[in-house]
Amino acid sequence: MNNRSMRKSALCVAMGLCLSSLLPPALAAANDGSLVGRLVGGAGEAVAGAQITVRNTETGLTRSVRAEADGSYRFPFLPIGTYVVEVRKDGFQPARAEDVHVSLGNATAVNMTLSAAAAATLEAIEVVGSGASLIVDVSSTESATNLTKQQLDRLPVERSAQAVALLAPGVTTGAFGGVSFGGSSVAENTVYINGLNVTDFYRRIGFSSVPFAFFKEFQVKTGGYSVEFGRTTGGVINAVTNSGSNEFKFGSELVWEPRSLQTEGKDKYNPDGSKVSYQYDEYDRYSLNGYASGPIIPDKLFFYVMYEARDYRDTTVTNDEAQLYRGRSPDDFWGAKLDWQISDGHLLELFAFSDKNSTVRDDYLFDTDTGRRGAFSNRRFTDSGGRNYAATYTGYLSDSFSLKLLAGGNERDRIQKSLNDIDCSRIRDRRSGGGDVGCTTSGLIEEGKDERRAYRVDFEWSLPGHLLRFGLDREENTSDNVSFYPGPERLLYEIFTTSPGATLANGGVVPEGVTAYVRGRQQEVSGTFETINTAYYLEDNWSITPRLVLNLGLRLEGFDNRNGEGATYIKMDDMLAPRLGLSWDMNGDGRSKLFANAGRYFLPVSNIINVKQAGAFLDRRTFWAFDGFTPFQYNGQTYQNIVFGPQIGPVDDSQGDGTVGDLRGEVDKDMDAVYQDEFILGFQSMFDDKWGWGVRGIHRKLHNAIDDMELTSNGVLCDGEPGSIGYVMGNPGRNVTVYTDTDCDGDNDGYVTIDTSRRGWALYDDDGNYIGERGWVEPKRTYKALELQLDRAWDGLWSMNASYTLSYSRGNAEGPVNTDTGFSDTGRTEHFDDPYVDLDAEGPLPNDHRHQIKLRGAYALSDSWRLGGTLTALSGAPISGLGVGNPYDGTNYHSFYICVQNCTAENPSERVYRHSPRGSYGRLPWTYDVGASISYARSFGAADLNVTLAVYNLFNGSRVQAVDQDLQTDIGDEFNPTFRYGTDYQTPRYAQLKVKVDF
Known part of the structure; x- marks a missing residue:
């Protein structure tokens, strides 16, 4: 192998970047990776028929394939980890590449030039790379950020999958404890662990999770994902957990967030002098886990088990300092994973865990004179989480044909009760x-x-x-x-x-x-x-060519929601979700690419709709x-x-x-699903083997909504007035077909189709006379963004990733949940209860953060000491002034109209309203969050010690993050005195101590 070829091959192995002539596209499944490459001779000719063998250095898994006629090869469905690649071909010297890392959801490309004159052997190469989405895979049109547990251990990152997702560009904290991807609401994301969907399907906001130490690698998909993934119009968090290997290991980790390392919360004061109490709020959190892993049968059967004891105790006082709440969550976690390499061509993976949690909260009166709790008033119980399990079989049936089978499930409790409610x-x-x-x-x-x-x-x-x-x-x-x-x-x-x-x-x-x-x-x-x-x-x-890859995909979706007696009452099928992607290796060297992607993504109806309507x-x-x-x-x-x-x-x-009643009059017979179209154009390039950059333009448009509307007219006039239908689940602004009274005898007897863009809401004059109808505006949400990234790979000394996102999220509907008015019942918001809630409501939406700046990095002070840091600077969300009522009739739902005159008049036509445009009361302030960590690592014989102190919100920022947006709370001349008062602030500075020992 000549020096130039060796340098290029070494870089390809180290960075997983290089693809050459007609390599198979670098795609992988949800819980593994793949390895691809091409073999050429010294003169650049393809080497066909060579035997390529990969061996996992941790488990001994070995697979072999033959190179195709063009010299290309592919290993699909490889468990993530480190591999050795060996090539043998008569007439050529053997070639070998070591320390090849296969990462989650990606492909590592290893090209080799074989020589007939000398051994073409690569020295062991330490795999480097930041794990950011800027690693150039010239065959991929997906937008994703990969982060390994080792990379995250170098950073001050809160210990949750959502905190990891927030490191990716375009992802922000949303309402109800969720995260927003690309302007979407928090109820539109999907989370996978080891290929199993663990997303809460009741409201689609939460998900099952495991302790941070149980995870091995994350992939955060922010756009352009393939047809393998669906049922989301937001983003995907894809993670895999630790597995056993041929080396016996065990250890323990203590994570402690003590009260003594928290900065005392400061009370906030509203313009009228009223206090928002924070000084008494505090908590203690700890977790202590123990794990063990190793071979049951070397090179065949491996185990990984973890048990974690954890406790969380908190004290909060209400803003008026009348009540004190003291809670505790003492539940423990267990998890296990078993990997059986039945043979080189057949793998079986079993995993299970329990995240069952029970929280107990005691309510007391609060004594402001002593700052202590008073008389006991109630005890509240909340049960959540449950068991999760899956079995996955991988079969390599031939060099070119493979399959993967998964069967699994999860359980989640939803129980809230109190002693008072029982007694x-x-x-x-x-x-x-x-x-x-x-x-x-x-x-x-x-x-x-x-x-x-x-x-x-x-x-x-x-x-x-x-x-x-x-x-x-x-x-x-x-x-x-x-x-x-x-x-x-x-x-x-x-x-x-x-x-x-x-x-x-x-x-x-x-x-x-x-x-x-x-x-x-x-x-x-x-x-x-x-x-x-x-x-x-x-x-x-x-x-198509050695430098041009076209991705053509089609996903056929079907959703079938059933009532409390098992009968279908909402069914949407034959929904086609096309995906089209294009990637151009601009220079043919695997270091720069221009890519584009277009796709459609459907969102299922959450189970809360079945429960609330069809029981x-x-x-x-x-x-x-x-x-x-x-x-x-x-x-x-x-x-x-x-x-x-x-x-x-x-x-x-x-x-x-x-x-269960007759639901034909409550559900649109021909309902259409919620879907989103997405278009992405991007460029990525490497400066050298450590530095890379990229830019991405994004356009997302949401189509349809599924929500409840009150239809006060069925279009059938009886004695000069239409019949009323009531609340109907359907597509606002579209045709709705429901069962109703068509012959004025008081009984439902036939279907009518109502164009809700023009009809469905009966209008009456002040004397109660029917004068016509009006309809609903169609839901709109458009997200446009420009993302820039700069990345410096970890080389044992330092690493850095910086991103800036300029984005615009506009429309009249946030999504299936509503931050403005605090509705978290997915698909049953107040958005479309009457035609006036979203009338003239277009503007910047609640998840519109115009500017996002994110920075993360690590620096090794020595072999034992390391520093880490993160910075998130986020511009504020828009503030609206919500009213009650409208200029057209006497209904009193939320609206973007404010009554300013004659508001107590009995006749609605005498009331005077003004439009209060969405986002017209400015924006929340910028928030800045800096995290810092210092780590010490040292080995003592067979024991590896790692101690990390991480500090979050280092500069103790206390900016307001949410305000009261109700300008009027009732139809009346008086404005709400608490309008724009703060309802949520940044969490005060706190620290986390982690002590980990591995043997």
Whole structure:
């Protein structure tokens, strides 16, 4: 091998960059990687038929293939790790490349020039690279950031998958504890662990997770991902966990965030002098894990197990300093992974973990004089998480044909309750001036459990110039759910004024002498709700020329949502999601590429829609005469119990008899799915073997929404007025087909189709006369961005990654959840309840952060000491002034109109409104978050010690991150006095100590 070829091959191995003439495209599955390359002779001729062998240096996994006629070769579905590559061919000297790293979701390219005159052997090369998306893979059109656990250990990064995702360009913190990818809402992302989808399908905001130490590598996909991935219009967090190897290892890690290393929170003061209390808020968090791994049978069967004890205790005081809450979450974690290399051509992977968590929170009155808790008032219980498991088989059936099978699932509890809710029924005195008089004020209590069954099969078939990938993906998502009123009888008691002889709703007649009655209401929704999501995909990665790769993909989606009795009530199928990508190796050296991508992505309907709308509904009402109150003591407080008189009339089930009703009048028969179109144009290049840069332009447009609308007109006039339908789940601004009364006899008997862009909402004049209809505006969301990145690979001394994102997110609808008004019931927001909520509502959306600057890096002070740092500078989100009501009728939902005159007029036409445009009240301030860490590492015989102290929010920034955006809370002349008051601020500075010992 000549020196020039050796240098180039060494760089290819080290950086995983080089592809040459007609190499197979560098694609990999969700939980592994691939290895590709090309063999040429000294004169540049292709070396066909050579035997290429790869061996995993940790597990001994060995695979061999033969080079194609053009000298190319490919190893798909390789477990991530470090490999040795060996090449043998009669007439040529053997070639060898060491320390070749196969990373998650990517391909490593190793090209070799074989010599007939001398051994073509590469010396051992330490794989370097930042793991950033700027590593140039000239066959890929995907936008992704790869980060290994070793790279993250050099940085001050909070210990969660979401914190890792926030390192990628275009990803920001969103509402409800989630993250936003490219302007999307927090309910549009998908998370995979070891190829298993662990996303919460009930609301699509949370996900199952494992301790940070259990992870091995992350890939954050921010756009352009292939047809293998779907059911997301946001982004993908893809992660794999640790595995066993031929070396026995064990160790322990302690992570501690003590109160003593937290900066005391400072109280905030609003313009009127009112205080937002922070000085009493504090917490203690620790986790202590132990792990063990190694071979059960060397080179064949390996295990990795971890157990982690953890505890979290926090104290918070309400802003008015009336209540103190003290919580604790003591649940532990267990996880295990088993890898069986049945043979060189067959692998089996089993893994399972439990993230089950139970939180207990005690409520106390707060004594401001002493700064301590007062009397106990309640204890609250929250159960979440559960078991996760999967089995994955990989079969290398020939040199060119491979498959992967996965079967798995996960469980998540959704239980929230309190002692008061168990012991106490809610009692509401609805007579003039009355209110809650019992020992609980809770509404409906909900208990649920979500269970996913996931199955997928992925095939890969390599042909000359083409790589075909195809497969199917099926998920059965089941929610067992019941909601009910608090109390031992599950009844809500309400007291109303009446008079003797009056007829109640159940037909009962009020007896003589009775002036008030009690209505006991049992309202329950229950059922087992299933959603089946299926997808088939086909993709051709076509090497048109040695430097031009075309990616052609098609994904066929289907969503089937079922009611509480198992019958389909929302079904959307035959949804085609095309993907088209193009990558041009501009100089033919694998160091620079121009790429483009266009794709369509569909979002499924979350299970909360099934549960809230399609369950067995029981609404049972019982009436009694009211004979007064009797006081009782509970938790040191005095409350009232009802003294019941005789029952009045029969028990009434007419509002709901415990069965699933006819949903044809509540759901659009021909509903279309939510989908997003995305277009990306980018360029990436390497300056040298350490420095690289890139630029990416992005355009995303969301189409459709699925939400509930109140249709007050069915288009059928009866005595000059239309019939009312009620709330319907459908596509706002599109045709809605529902079952309704078409012949004015009061019974639903046929379907009507309503163009909700023009009709569906009945209009009346001040005298109540019907005067016409109006419709809804279509939902709009457009995201445009320009991303710049600069990357310096880790070389044992220092590394750096910097990115800047300029973005614009505009429209009238954030997505399936609503940050503006705090609605987290995915797909059941207030956006489209009436036509006026989103009327004239276009503007900058809640996840519009115009400027994002991110910087991360590490520096080795010596062999033992290392520094790490991160910086995130984020421009503020827009502030809107939300009103109530509209200039057209008397409804009072949120809107972008403010009543300014005659607001208490009885006739809506006399009220005067002004438009309050979205984002017209400025923006939140820039926030700056700096993290810093210092690490010490040293070996003591067989023990490796690592101690890290990380500090977050180093400069103790306290900028406001959310404000009250309700300019008016009721139709009236008065503005909300707390408008633009802060509701959330940056977390004060805190530190984390990590001590890790490995043997």
